[in-house]
Amino acid sequence: MEQGEVWRLLKDIFSISQDADFIMHQPAIREDVYSYEYEDGPGPDTQNLAFNLTHGSNTPWNARILDMLLKELQRRNVEEQWPFQRSDGYYKVILEDRYKRLWTAWRAAQPKVTAKGILETAAEVEERLITKRGKNLKSVCQTTCQRNKYIRRAKMLEHIIKLKDDEDDDLPAWMWLQKLIKTLGDGGMSSEESNVENNVQCVLRVKNMAWRHGIE
Known part of the structure; x- marks a missing residue:
C-alpha cells in the first residue's frame, strides 16, 4: 500500500x-x-x-x-x-x-548513436522501443506460462500420490516424477510457444500389426 x-x-x-x-x-x-x-x-x-x-x-x-x-x-x-x-x-x-x-x-x-555514427531519428527510437517492449512482453509471457505449467503439474502429482496406496507398484515411479518436477522448478518447464518441447519433437509412425491386413 x-x-x-x-x-x-x-x-x-x-x-x-x-x-x-x-x-x-x-x-x-x-x-x-x-x-x-x-x-x-x-x-x-x-x-x-x-x-x-x-x-x-x-x-x-x-x-x-x-x-x-x-x-x-x-x-x-x-x-x-x-x-x-x-x-x-x-x-x-x-x-x-x-x-x-x-x-x-x-x-x-x-536517441543513440547508430552503426553509421549518427544519432537515431525519432522514428528509429520509436521502432527500437516497440521492439524492446515486445521482447519484454514475450519474456514475461513465457515466464508466466512456465510458472503455471509447473503449478499444474506439481498439484496433479501431489493429488495422484495421495490417491495411491503404499502397496501400489507404480507409487515409486510417481514419487520419482514428483521429485523430478520439483527439482526442475519453473525454469525446467517448456514454454507454450510451439508444439516442440525442450527440443524434442514427437513423431507418429504407423506400426504394422500381425493381425491387421495390409492395405495397398
Whole structure:
C-alpha cells in the first residue's frame, strides 16, 4: 500500500500514468542545476519539478526534489489519515527506487548513436522501443506460462500420490516424477510457444500389426 501511495504521488506531480510516460519529462535546465549546486541558486521550482536526468538520485538537485516529494507524502499521510505509519527512511528508499525506474525509462528513449555514427531519428527510437517492449512482453509471457505449467503439474502429482496406496507398484515411479518436477522448478518447464518441447519433437509412425491386413 505504501508503494501505491508513492506511485500515486508521482503520477499526480508529473502527470504520468505509467513509467513509459516519463519519457516526455523535460529535464531541469543545466544552468539552474549548476547555479543551485555551485552558486547558491534557488533550486528546483516547487510548481514545476524537473529532475536532473543526466545523473542518479544522489545529486544535490535530485536529492532536494526527493525531499520535497517526501514532505508531500507526509502531508498526505496526515491529511488523509493513512492507517499505516512508516519512517522517512522507508519512504525515501521507495522514492529513490521509483526515480531509478523512471530515469531508466527516460534514458532508453533518448536517441543513440547508430552503426553509421549518427544519432537515431525519432522514428528509429520509436521502432527500437516497440521492439524492446515486445521482447519484454514475450519474456514475461513465457515466464508466466512456465510458472503455471509447473503449478499444474506439481498439484496433479501431489493429488495422484495421495490417491495411491503404499502397496501400489507404480507409487515409486510417481514419487520419482514428483521429485523430478520439483527439482526442475519453473525454469525446467517448456514454454507454450510451439508444439516442440525442450527440443524434442514427437513423431507418429504407423506400426504394422500381425493381425491387421495390409492395405495397398
